[in-house]
Amino acid sequence: MNPRSPRSQFCKAALAAVALGVMFGLGDRPGYAETLDQMKAHYRRPPPTAPENRALAALGRELFFDPIISASGRTACATCHRPELGFAANEARSPTDSGRPTARKTQTLLGIGHARPPFDWDGRHATLEAQAVSAIGVGSMSMFATPHEVKVDDIIARVRKNEGYVAKFARALPGAPINLDNVVIALAAFERTIEPGIAPFDRWIKGEEAAIPESAKRGFVLFHTRAGCSACHRGWRFTDDQFHDVGSTTTDRGRGRELKHDPKMQFAFKTPTLRSVALRAPYLHDGSARTLREVIALYVKGGIDRDSRSPMINPIDLTEQDRDDLVAFLETLTGEGEAK
Ligand code: HEC
Ligand code: HEC
Structure with a gap:
């Protein structure tokens, strides 16, 4: 990359912002202390698992x-x-x-x-x-x-x-x-053989710079840092396989129906993978969010403040551009050749 190109300037600015985040004590937020390459390393795919039989x-x-x-x-x-x-x-x-x-x-x-x-x-x-x-x-x-x-x-x-x-x-x-x-x-x-298809995001992670638009790259950094999404949507499948209450208006107790006496598990649902997420609107366990934008709006508000709500869910300040960037990023997770 040409060191004087606007993109290179943007990358330097992004890295400076990350460094500032560390200085201002935001280091406990996921990803804040990392360079872009370090962030990307968390999302590298493992080889597909071959069926035993x-x-x-x-x-x-x-x-x-x-x-x-x-x-x-x-x-x-x-x-x-x-x-x-x-x-x-x-x-x-x-x-x-x-x-x-x-x-x-x-x-x-x-x-x-x-x-x-x-x-x-x-x-x-x-x-x-x-x-x-x-x-x-x-x-x-x-x-x-x-x-x-x-x-x-x-x-x-x-x-x-x-x-x-x-x-x-x-x-x-x-x-x-x-x-x-x-x-x-x-x-x-x-x-067990239903592997997510290779997505433009995977090609970017492997080094193909032009595989995804600039907006999606900004969205990825947001996802992994300030927006806090990767606290739960972690790793190449974008899930921690855990149960959380994200504070939606649901009346379904989710995991709480199984674990009636666990206060943190009320209204908690298993974190969905975000692989090919753009294909399957509407979203959430009850389909109550019609678009990815609506899901992001829920996270901006931080959902309903109740005892079960995850401590990782807090209102977040996201500009219109930030929201577009997050959606652009999520759209790069659509895999190719899944419907074989
Ligand atoms: C505390 C853990 C947690 C955090 C932080 C979090 N999510 Fe989620 N996410 C979940 C869970 C759990 C669900 C399912 C909730 C439900 O169905 O009620 C979900 C659902 C979603 C869905 C819908 C997927 C589908 O298949 O229906 C999208 C999209 C999404 N999250 C994106 C994000 C983005 C973007 C961020 C950051 C702004 C974020 N999440 C932050 C746990 C989390
Ligand atoms: C009528 C629609 C429908 C049909 C038919 C159906 N499923 Fe599902 N499947 C669902 C729904 C809805 C859920 C979520 C259930 C819940 O959490 O209450 C689900 C959940 C699952 C899950 C859990 C996924 C996870 O991430 O935990 C698996 C696995 C699954 N189905 C496999 C199957 C298999 C195998 C069949 C055929 C034998 C099947 N399903 C037939 C609607 C369906």
Whole structure:
């Protein structure tokens, strides 16, 4: 870079600002004492994880897209976890197999193989397998709360009758029976292969300067420093896999429904990854924010001041330009080739 170019001047100014932050005692805020290269180093991707058993993951993929594992035979996992929307949905609540809407917004499954359990917005499932048992048996894939009960055994019988599946199970899990346990083992094996696609942001992190616009670069620095976002949206998946109350107006107690006596867990939800976030509006567990701008407006206000609200959530002063920059940054996280 030409040392006299405007961009170089901007970078020097940014570094001076970081140094000032340290001098004024802001050093405890994440990232304040770091250079841009140090900040970027926190977001480098690990190599994709290869499935231990390819045949099993391929079988799980087929089941994930197949409505025969729902009670009515009309709903697939992919009906809600849509690959072209970052394995999420673009409605606040999606119709379940029973016709009733889901209680919460469909979560994205991007990068789920790297996520720390427990799963769901409220962490009510300890493993991906347990999550799938519940989706098929009593949740989104079942006709719960309707008179048309279909037993899980009947669903498994459909899989057993399908010659294609019989051959694929035999290859993936030689000698193992086709039962619910093995169906969810296959589903989970596939889910662990759902890697976020390479995004313009990743190419920038690897050194391709022109991969993202200047506004997004400013947004990244804000995200990692003054706006405090990286306190929770940490690392290359942009999540700490923890539960926090961000102070939204929700009446859903989230993790607090599981941990009734933990005052910090009331209204707390699992930090979502921000990978491909621009694809899956509306946002938050209840879909109450229509746009990324609306999510940022919530953080500017600092949300509702209540005992459970995270100490990392405080009102922040962001200009219109800052908000545009943050959105521009979030838009660079959209991965390519996720809907294969
Ligand atoms: C009708 C829509 C719908 C269908 C069908 C559906 N899901 Fe989901 N899924 C959701 C919603 C909504 C959540 C969040 C649930 C909550 O927190 O209350 C979710 C959460 C999840 C999670 C937790 C993600 C995380 O980050 O913790 C996994 C894993 C998952 N679903 C996998 C599946 C699988 C596998 C299937 C098929 C067997 C399936 N889903 C079918 C809507 C759906
Ligand atoms: C205290 C931890 C914490 C901090 C700090 C934080 N977030 Fe979040 N973020 C969360 C949690 C938890 C959710 C889910 C909340 C919900 O659904 O009610 C969330 C949701 C989001 C979403 C919606 C994603 C989706 O899939 O629906 C976006 C976008 C987002 N945050 C961006 C940011 C930005 C930008 C900042 C900085 C201004 C920030 N976050 C700061 C924890 C945090």
